Amino acid sequence: MGKNFAPAKLPSSHQVKPQNTTHDFQPAHGNLSDFFTRGASNGNFSILHAPLIDPIFQDLNPSSKRFLSHYGRTFCKEMVVYDVPDQNPVRQLLKYARDHPVLLNAILAVSANHLYYLLPPETRQISIYNEALAAKQRAIQFLKDALSNIGNFDVNIMLAAVILLIWLDFIECGKGTWRIHLEGAKGLISHVKDHAGTQSVVSAAENSVRRWLISEFLV
């Protein structure tokens, strides 16, 4: 793995608490491993150490602000083992959300869905579920549009959106749809590899991704 250091550590009791608490995980003192950094950099995202800032929430409706807040404070802890502030690659996706509607809507969809199922059944609001569904449909539409003009879209942003949609299926079902999203992501990766540096060209990989998107619309 390459790295060797001796940071001050927290006792294991300071691990991430379940999502229904307000515990804030504090980073260890001294230098932390760059594994979290490396994990984020695998998606070619630059590492930003600034905390979440208000511009992310400007001009969004109250529901969207609520879902983004839930995503940052609660949901993104669940996709990792250690939720280190400023180094959780899942939380760092928020920094790209305002500039990439596909990612913003994938975040809203998975966060709203997560919030919906987090609540006791008797207190769940169908409006939250409906907003999750609407955001998911928008995310899929943006993915479909991106495939038609793939040279102008950041593939890593698209893959991040797909991963969130996979996670949404884990929350909502856990069987079937996640595989469709995963195969679609693999088709996207394959397409980019085969056509690096060129404009979008009709290919077997692109067709498989389109079929995946079309099947989503039919569902």
Added chain:
Amino acid sequence: MLTLLSLDIVGSTFSSTRSLETSIYGIEDDFDLDSILMTNEVNSYVSCPAKLLRHILAIAQMPEDSHLDPAQQSSKNEQAVMILHSTEQFDPSEWASVIQSFSPCHDLNERRWVASAYKAATCLYVSRMLPSDHPANYTTQRRQEMVSTVVDQLSHLHPENGLFKSTSWPCFIAGAEANDPGQRVWVMSHLKQIYSVLPYKTYPSSMEALEMLWQNKYTNSALECYDTEDWIRTVRKLSVDLFIA
């Protein structure tokens, strides 16, 4: 990309659709794959040691028996035996010590418990690739001992621990293999506890699948422990692409 690969590997274990080609992820040779999996193992949601994940991948890439002639089947069995032996040699304590260097928490014990559970579960999973009468396959007693290992190791973990959520895969395998009713109850309880931490429907789906498998055992009442049909193939035949991780 690493998250997709980890999900693909673990998801392939019980999925009816298996088309796991690592070249899609830009991984062209085994050395790169091992390094890449090791990069992700510290903070990955799956929390499975990279070496074990590598073995699970190797099994997932094996062709179905129905597609093989006798010579190919023999070769597949040899490969499965090699993977099984390599899995058995994995040292959870040593691995946990290495990971501790990169962990922001003092969680050496927790890592060792989870790694030990994954090791036992991976051994059980890999052994199912062998014919039941293969000399390298486990006896019923040995199989139940490994189930007990999974249960004992995971029993140490507290639901509030960050690794707790990552134990459904070994827990499911232990449940599928368990003959003891008490252990089955424990497995269900553990999955329910994970579900109370993470409100994901994938956990109730896993519990439904286990109930179905256990009912299958009871219908084969002539056998105390059913071995007439590989439970992994049974789950795959459900054609629901169950994801357990």
